[in-house]
Structures are given as structure tokens and as C-alpha cells.
Amino acid sequence: MLEIRHLHVSIEGNEILKGIDLTVRKGEVHAIMGPNGSGKSTLARVLAGHPSYQVTQGEVRYQDKDLLTLAPEVRAREGVFQAFQYPVEIPGVSNAYFLKAALNEQRAFRGQEELDAVDFLETLKQKMKLVEMDSSFANRPVNEGFSGGEKKRNEILQMLVLEPKLAILDETDSGLDIDALKVVASGVNRLRSPDRAILIVTHYQRLLNYITPDFVHVLVDGRIVLSGDKQLAFQLEEKGYEWVRESAAS
Amino acid sequence: MVTMNPEILDKKTKETGKYVPLFEAFEKTEGKRGAAWIRKLRQNAFAHFCHSGFPTQREEDWRYTSVGPIERTPFHLASETLPHITVQAVERLRPCTLNWNRLVFVNGFFCREFSHVSDAFEDLNIGSVREAIVSKSNQLASYLAQYVRYDQNGFTALNTAFIQDGAFVYVPEGKVLERPLELVFISTSRETVSGTVLAQPRNLIVVGPSSRATIVESYVSIDQETYCNNVVTEIILEESASLEYLRLQKESGRAYHVSTTKVNQAKDSVFSSTCVDLGGILVRNDLHVDLQEEGAKCFLNGLYLTSNEQHVDNHTLINHPRPKGTSQQLYKGILDGRSTAVFSGKIFVHQDAQKTDAHQTNKNLLLSEEATADTKPQLEIYADDVKCTHGAAVGQLDKDSLFYLKSRGIGENEARNILSYAFANEVAQRIKIPSIRAQLNDLLTERYGHRSAGEGVHHGSA
Numbered sequence: 001m002l003e004i005r006h007l008h009v010s011i012e013g014n015e016i017l018k019g020i021d022l023t024v025r026k027g028e029v030h031a032i033m034g035p036n037g038s039g040k041s042t043l044a045r046v047l048a049g050h051p052s053y054q055v056t057q058g059e060v061r062y063q064d065k066d067l068l069t070l071a072p073e074v075r076a077r078e079g080v081f082q083a084f085q086y087p088v089e090i091p092g093v094s095n096a097y098f099l100k101a102a103l104n105e106q107r108a109f110r111g112q113e114e115l116d117a118v119d120f121l122e123t124l125k126q127k128m129k130l131v132e133m134d135s136s137f138a139n140r141p142v143n144e145g146f147s148g149g150e151k152k153r154n155e156i157l158q159m160l161v162l163e164p165k166l167a168i169l170d171e172t173d174s175g176l177d178i179d180a181l182k183v184v185a186s187g188v189n190r191l192r193s194p195d196r197a198i199l200i201v202t203h204y205q206r207l208l209n210y211i212t213p214d215f216v217h218v219l220v221d222g223r224i225v226l227s228g229d230k231q232l233a234f235q236l237e238e239k240g241y242e243w244v245r246e247s248a249a250s
Numbered sequence: 251m252v253t254m255n256p257e258i259l260d261k262k263t264k265e266t267g268k269y270v271p272l273f274e275a276f277e278k279t280e281g282k283r284g285a286a287w288i289r290k291l292r293q294n295a296f297a298h299f300c301h302s303g304f305p306t307q308r309e310e311d312w313r314y315t316s317v318g319p320i321e322r323t324p325f326h327l328a329s330e331t332l333p334h335i336t337v338q339a340v341e342r343l344r345p346c347t348l349n350w351n352r353l354v355f356v357n358g359f360f361c362r363e364f365s366h367v368s369d370a371f372e373d374l375n376i377g378s379v380r381e382a383i384v385s386k387s388n389q390l391a392s393y394l395a396q397y398v399r400y401d402q403n404g405f406t407a408l409n410t411a412f413i414q415d416g417a418f419v420y421v422p423e424g425k426v427l428e429r430p431l432e433l434v435f436i437s438t439s440r441e442t443v444s445g446t447v448l449a450q451p452r453n454l455i456v457v458g459p460s461s462r463a464t465i466v467e468s469y470v471s472i473d474q475e476t477y478c479n480n481v482v483t484e485i486i487l488e489e490s491a492s493l494e495y496l497r498l499q500k501e502s503g504r505a506y507h508v509s510t511t512k513v514n515q516a517k518d519s520v521f522s523s524t525c526v527d528l529g530g531i532l533v534r535n536d537l538h539v540d541l542q543e544e545g546a547k548c549f550l551n552g553l554y555l556t557s558n559e560q561h562v563d564n565h566t567l568i569n570h571p572r573p574k575g576t577s578q579q580l581y582k583g584i585l586d587g588r589s590t591a592v593f594s595g596k597i598f599v600h601q602d603a604q605k606t607d608a609h610q611t612n613k614n615l616l617l618s619e620e621a622t623a624d625t626k627p628q629l630e631i632y633a634d635d636v637k638c639t640h641g642a643a644v645g646q647l648d649k650d651s652l653f654y655l656k657s658r659g660i661g662e663n664e665a666r667n668i669l670s671y672a673f674a675n676e677v678a679q680r681i682k683i684p685s686i687r688a689q690l691n692d693l694l695t696e697r698y699g700h701r702s703a704g705e706g707v708h709h710g711s712a
Contacts, residue, residue: 092672
């Protein structure tokens with residue numbers, strides 16, 4: 001589903017990613033872990049098409065398409081979703097309107113009929129229950145005045161409504177209390193299916209207590225230095241990132 | 251009959267000279283109507299106009315706006331002989347389809363056949379200035395031109411010199427006009443003698459003590475023609491009166507529109523206005539509010555959506571001479587193409603005006619690199635126990651917000667429309683009366699392609 005080959009990425013002339021290779025197949029859940037500043041979030045943002053980053057080398061194939069040539073909105077319509085680390089507040093646009101516009105653009109792209117307001121609201125309410133959001137959030141402006149945890153739940157809500165093929169979670173667990181973490185995890189697990197893939201970018205292992213990854217990769221200084229199964233996450237929790245740096249150096 | 255004083259003619263300038271034969275002809279016909287006071291008023295105003303001419307960019311208040319195109323155009327005065335307009339056309343041009351009270355004017359002249367007023371009670375007047383000049387001369391004399399002085403500038407002088415028609419609304423003490431009143435001003439240069447029409451509506455709105463009214467004033471055109479509307483509106487709010495006022499300027503894209511509105515507020519009165527500019531090639535609005543007595547409040551909202559070569563200039567002046575006055579202003583603009591917009595907001599707090607609460611915000615969103623916005627807050631505060639704030643901003647669409655929308659599959663154009671809508675919608679949200687808010691919502695929906703006005707937009711207070 002996703003093939004990253006020798007990816008080099010810079011921002012304002014500073015190279016952040018220095019040759020990433022990663023293959024994600026349908027049905028798999030991959031966790032990308034690493035210390036602060038290792039380039040984890042850059043990887044997530046580049047995949048979503050954030051305009052601030054320059055890809056200097058390498059390629060990314062997504063469902064046999066050259067992902068890097070696609071506009072962000074086209075990537076989304078092709079099924080790529082990123083849960084933002086810092087979701088943007090958009091005053092004056094209600095959550096419901098925003099999500100309906102997004103869903104209908106995606107449906108139109110796939111040749112499906114637009115959902116009318118009634119059907120959409122029905123779907124929305126259902127999914128809001130799953131992430132334990134009060135229905136009043138539907139009419140509130142997107143993320144405006146939301147707490148950190150509410151913003152993250154809102155990202156998961158969007159993911160559940162849009163049902164992407166490839167979901168990328170960028171530090172969705174940061175700043176969450178244990179209850180919110182469980183809600184987020186159950187939302188992600190609900191999406192898990194044989195024809196979808198999930199990429200979890202995180203600093204800590206604790207989210208992985210609730211979402212079991214098939215593969216764990218450790219990113220240090222713009223390179224994947226270690227890959228393994230879920231056991232690797234436990235080792236990291238126990239020994240810290242210094243251990244990876246040392247074992248990578250040896 | 252009165253003849254022109256030769257001294258006046260001597261003082262005329264090249265540009266104002268064109269108006270001398272027009273004024274002479276006017277005096278021989280329409281000008282004969284009415285009492286001596288109004289004829290004298292017109293003559294004094296015309297003398298002042300001849301002498302002062304149109305404002306120039308050398309004057310601080312007109313620095314950003316050149317009225318040269320208006321000055322140079324040889325206008326033809328609008329006449330009562332109306333071009334043929336069908337009821338259907340009027341209905342199409344009305345901003346609302348509800349069965350509100352309405353006065354319809356074509357080129358500044360009242361049209362009874364298109365108008366409809368169902369509310370009636372003693373002393374209520376919803377009618378034309380032209381009728382009032384004859385039948386309510388004394389009542390008119392105590393208000394007309396008492397608030398907008400003809401010597402304010404060339405435009406107020408010219409309007410006053412040719413006072414002829416407009417809306418005269420008088421709500422007597424302790425009454426509530428339940429249904430909103432629509433004032434529809436339709437302009438057209440069609441079927442007139444060659445030349446460009448100059449229409450000069452003169453409106454007078456008086457809301458009596460403890461009375462309440464809602465007025466929607468709209469300026470629309472039949473075709474994309476060149477013409478000029480030079481409007482003067484005087485609004486008087488007596489003690490504890492309240493007026494909700496919406497002004498929609500949807501002139502032709504080639505029209506000139508100059509408006510001067512003066513609001514005079516007595517104790518504890520409330521004036522809430524929303525002024526929206528969509529049309530016109532050259533637009534200048536002056537809105538002056540005098541919070542004459544204690545506890546008066548005004549809420550002024552403005553929205554200008556410009557494109558192409560449009561120039562829209564909004565000047566507000568709020569005068570706080572007495573204590574405990576409140577003024578809140580929110581003016582927002584979205585500028586596209588090569589358009590330019592000006593906001594100049596002056597708040598004057600006199601020494602006596604303790605406990606004044608005055609806030610002003612102007613925000614401009616530039617959608618194109620060639621659009622420019624000038625914003626000029628001016629606060630003059632001579633009292634020490636006051637709360638006054640102001641803020642101004644000129645910016646582009648937020649890149650992070652655009653990316654966020656796109657990352658969910660929303661295309662560039664739709665994303666820009668959604669964010670523009672959201673920016674403008676803040677002004678709509680300030681309107682307290684739902685039916686009036688809906689008017690503006692519909693308009694924004696039309697402009698930014700939202701499929702349904704109701705949902706999508708954030709309702710209620712944030």
C-alpha cells in the first residue's frame with residue numbers, strides 16, 4: 001500500500017529526513033517511535049502533503065501512485081488521512097459543516113452520491129458516540145476553544161467519518177489522560193481492517209498498550225535505525241532511546 | 251419665484267458650474283413645492299456647494315478616495331418620469347421575500363405601486379419625504395437637515411440643494427414596529443434622456459421614546475449601468491428608543507455610491523447597524539453617531555466584499571459627549587482582484603464622557619496580491635475613566651487552516667470559500683434579530699457557494 005524509498009526531506013535548507021525506507025502493507029499497523037527531533041512528525045506531515053517541506057530525494061508510492069506529486073486534497077480523496085499533532089482552530093466554520101464538506105468531496109471523487117444533511121448527521125452522531133464526544137460539538141466551530149484532549153478526539157472523529165485507507169496518527173497520544181487515550185485507541189482499533197493500514201507516530205510506548213502494532217520502527221536523526229515487532233516498544237520503554245543510539249552505533 | 255443670487259454664480263467652480271442650470275430648472279419646477287423654509291434650505295445648500303465644490307484628496311477625510319470620476323461626469327438629474335419596471339423585477343431585486351412593510355423607490359422617487367405598508371396606528375408615518383414636504387411641513391422642519399449639515403461636505407450640500415424625495419419614517423412614542431420595514435432603492439439609467447443619472451434620496455427616520463423598529467435599507471440596480479446615488483439619511487432615536495438597521499449596498503458594478511448617515515441618540519437609546527457593501531465601482535459611506543445623552547449605546551458592524559477595480563471607503567465617527575455611552579464597532583473586509591478598501595474610524599470621547607465603553611475592530615482579508623486595504627483608527631480621548639480599545643489587521647488566508655481543510659479532501663477553491671465565509675460570518679453573528687441575520691447569511695451563502703445557509707455555519711454565541 002505504501003512504499004517509501006530513500007526519502008530525504010528538508011525544511012528551510014535543513015535536512016530532517018536522511019533516507020527513509022519503509023513498506024506498509026494492507027492490514028498492517030506500524031509504529032514509528034523516536035526521540036524528540038528525530039523527524040517522526042516530519043515524516044507524517046510529508047506524507048499528508050504539508051507545503052513547508054521539500055523532498056530532495058527519494059520517492060513514495062501509495063497504491064501504485066506517485067504520492068508526492070499529488071495535491072494534499074487529492075491524497076485525502078485517495079484515502080490518506082493524517083491526525084494532526086496540533087489541530088488547527090477554524091472559527092466560524094462548524095465541525096458538522098466542515099466534515100460534511102470533506103466527506104462529500106471525497107464521495108464525489110469516488111463517484112458516490114453526496115450524503116444529504118439528515119443522513120450525514122445520523123452518521124456523525126453515531127461516530128461521536130464512539131469517541132465519547134457530546135453532540136453539541138457538531139455545531140461548535142472546528143476545534144475552537146477545545147481542550148487538548150477534545151481536539152485529539154475530534155481528529156479521531158474525523159478519521160472515523162472519512163474512513164481512510166491509510167491513517168497516519170501524528171503524536172495523537174501526547175497530552176492525553178488515560179481515559180482519553182483509551183477512547184482514541186478504541187477509535188483506531190475500530191478502523192483496523194484487512195484492507196486498511198495505520199501508521200502511528202509516537203514518542204511513548206503507552207498508546208501501544210492499547211493498539212498492538214505489527215511492526216515497530218525507531219527513527220533517530222532522520223533514519224530508521226531499528227525495526228522489530230511490538231517487543232521493541234517494550235524494550236524502548238525500559239531502556240530508553242540512548243540504548244538504540246548505542247546499539248545502532250555498534 | 252426665487253432667482254439665483256448673482257454672487258453665488260460668481261463663486262461657482264468649473265465642476266460645480268454644471269449644476270447651476272440644473273438647480274435653476276429644479277427651482278422652477280419641483281423646487282416650487284413646499285414651504286419657504288425648505289426652499290431657503292435648498293438655496294443655502296446650493297450656494298455652499300457652488301462655493302466649496304466636491305471634496306478633494308487634500309482633505310484628510312478624503313485622502314484615500316478620489317471623487318474625480320463623480321466630479322467629471324455630466325449627470326442628468328433623476329426625474330419622476332419613471333422607466334418601465336415590472337412588479338416582477340422589483341420582487342426579484344428585493345433582498346427579502348417575506349411580507350414585510352416596504353417602501354420602494356426608483357432613482358430616488360417613491361413608487362406607491364410597488365410599496366406596501368400594512369401596519370398603521372396613530373401618528374405613525376411610513377411614507378415619502380415628497381408627500382411630507384407638502385402635508386407634514388412643520389414636523390419635517392424640526393428634523394430635516396438638523397443633523398446632517400449641508401456644509402459637512404460637497405455631497406451633503408448637493409443632496410440638500412435638491413431635497414425632493416426619500417423615506418420619511420416616524421414611529422411615535424411607546425410603539426413597536428413588529429414587522430421589519432424595507433426601504434428598497436432601485437437605480438437605473440434606462441429610458442432616460444442621454445446621460446448618466448444622479449439620484450439623491452434623502453431619508454429621515456425618527457424613532458420616538460421607548461419605541462422599537464427594524465429597518466432594512468437596500469440599494470440595487472436593474473442593469474450593470476453607470477449612475478450615481480448620493481444618499482443622505484438622518485436617524486433620530488429618542489429616549490430609550492431602539493433601532494435595528496441593516497444596510498445592503500448592492501449597486502451595479504459601475505455605479506458611484508456616496509452615503510452620509512447621521513444618527514442622533516438620546517438617553518439609553520440603542521442603535522444596532524450592519525452595513526454591507528457588495529457593489530459599486532466607487533463607494534464612500536460616512537456613518538456618524540452622536541451619543542448625545544447618558545447611557546446611549548451603538549453597535550456598528552460593517553462588511554465589505556470587493557473585487558475587480560472596486561474602491562470602497564467606510565468612515566465612521568462616534569461622538570461620546572456624555573457619560574456611560576457604549577460603542578462597539580466591527581468592520582471586516584474581504585478584498586479580491588485589484589480592489590481597494592478604506593476603513594477610517596474615529597472615536598471622540600469628551601472630557602465629560604466618563605465611564606465610556608468604546609471598542610473598535612477592523613479586519614481585512616486580502617485574497618489577491620493586488621488588493622489593498624487602508625485602515626486608520628483614530629481615538630481622541632479627553633476623559634480619564636474610560637474603557638477604549640481598538641484593533642486593526644490586514645492579512646491573508648491562514649495557510650495552516652487552508653492545509654487543514656485540504657488534508658481532509660476539500661479542494662483549494664472550496665477551502666478558500668469556506669474560510670472567507672467564516673471570516674465574514676463573524677459579522678452576521680452579531681446581528682440579534684434572526685430574520686435580519688438570515689438576510690446576511692443568504693447573501694454570504696450566495697457569494698461563497700455554501701449549499702445551505704442554516705447548517706454549516708456556526709450558530710449562536712461562541
